[in-house]
Amino acid sequence: MGAFAVAAAAAIAVGAITVGGSSEASVSRTSLSLIVSPHPDDEMQAWSLVEDTPTQYKVFVFLTRGEQTSFCAADTPGYDAGTGEHRPSPAPEGKWTASCAEARIASTNDFIEQMGATDAGIPSSFSYAGTTAPFPTNGISVTRCDTSCISKRSAEVYDGGAAGIALYFDLGDGDLTTDEVRWAVDTVLQNRGSLGIPDLPWEQLIGASFSNSTHSDCFLYPHPDHRAVNEALWQHDFVGVDDQYGASCADDPAVTVTLDVSDTAFESAFAMSGATRVGHHPRNYGWLHSSYYPGDFSTSTQNELFHRHQTFWRRF
Numbered sequence: 001m002g003a004f005a006v007a008a009a010a011a012i013a014v015g016a017i018t019v020g021g022s023s024e025a026s027v028s029r030t031s032l033s034l035i036v037s038p039h040p041d042d043e044m045q046a047w048s049l050v051e052d053t054p055t056q057y058k059v060f061v062f063l064t065r066g067e068q069t070s071f072c073a074a075d076t077p078g079y080d081a082g083t084g085e086h087r088p089s090p091a092p093e094g095k096w097t098a099s100c101a102e103a104r105i106a107s108t109n110d111f112i113e114q115m116g117a118t119d120a121g122i123p124s125s126f127s128y129a130g131t132t133a134p135f136p137t138n139g140i141s142v143t144r145c146d147t148s149c150i151s152k153r154s155a156e157v158y159d160g161g162a163a164g165i166a167l168y169f170d171l172g173d174g175d176l177t178t179d180e181v182r183w184a185v186d187t188v189l190q191n192r193g194s195l196g197i198p199d200l201p202w203e204q205l206i207g208a209s210f211s212n213s214t215h216s217d218c219f220l221y222p223h224p225d226h227r228a229v230n231e232a233l234w235q236h237d238f239v240g241v242d243d244q245y246g247a248s249c250a251d252d253p254a255v256t257v258t259l260d261v262s263d264t265a266f267e268s269a270f271a272m273s274g275a276t277r278v279g280h281h282p283r284n285y286g287w288l289h290s291s292y293y294p295g296d297f298s299t300s301t302q303n304e305l306f307h308r309h310q311t312f313w314r315r316f
Contacts, residue, residue, distance in 0.1 A: 058164030072100035123160025270295030
């Protein structure tokens with residue numbers, strides 16, 4: 001058995017054992033929730049479906065590593081020292097570099113862990129479990145394109161103990177396709193044993209990928225990677241999953257589910273004190289913005305990319 005297989009087997013054996021903090025202690029997991037984000041920092045866009053569900057084992061899947069951002073320049077132009085922002089680690093050496101991808105992953109793991117400190121359904125401690133062997137393409141073109149195009153069919157795995165796991169694919173920031181989204185989701189659904197995902201029923205598949213290119217009453221965000229996630233979850237009925245959700249604007253006629261992130265969770269994520277970053281989101285992700293990503297705290301509007309008032313369509 002290879003090193004990764006050993007790690008995966010160990011992850012399965014964890015069961016309900018406490019890992020990383022008391023928030024995970026003695027909670028019985030009865031189902032699986034698969035949360036798919038195009039980039040490491042999008043997960044909050046579906047948090048109303050994720051939070052306060054302690055019986056669900058969370059499978060966070062990130063399809064790209066966010067390596068195309070200009071904020072990965074060596075002088076870290078988005079990092080504001082003295083504001084409470086966390087300096088990216090490792091120090092990025094430029095977009096498309098391994099250090100950029102590693103810094104993005106580290107920021108996301110830190111954010112999820114900090115949110116998990118007060119939510120028993122969220123991992124509060126991640127440990128690196130290894131990188132998978134390349135998965136078969138199954139006839140899909142799976143490539144990451146920046147200065148050139150290469151096939152990247154592995155995933156980095158971070159074990160979150162009893163509460164969940166995080167998987168980071170490398171399918172190309174800015175060039176994610178609907179077929180690649182479908183390939184990655186199918187790969188997770190069909191390989192959970194080797195990934196260390198418990199043998200529990202899938203309850204829901206959530207696209208943490210807010211997309212809006214037409215409705216002016218919501219934050220306009222026509223990012224092609226987000227659109228690719230929503231198109232894949234809208235078009236394809238994934239085997240074994242009960243419900244599939246896509247984050248969209250409240251004015252989208254397809255929307256049927258309306259939920260608000262709890263006041264406690266949204267405050268924990270986006271709180272500010274003047275110019276000081278208090279919430280976990282601006283502290284961990286502030287370096288990826290010229291200032292920081294603000295949160296819309298209203299329970300009736302969606303005026304920022306990250307909004308408390310969340311609406312979804314549901315399929316299949």
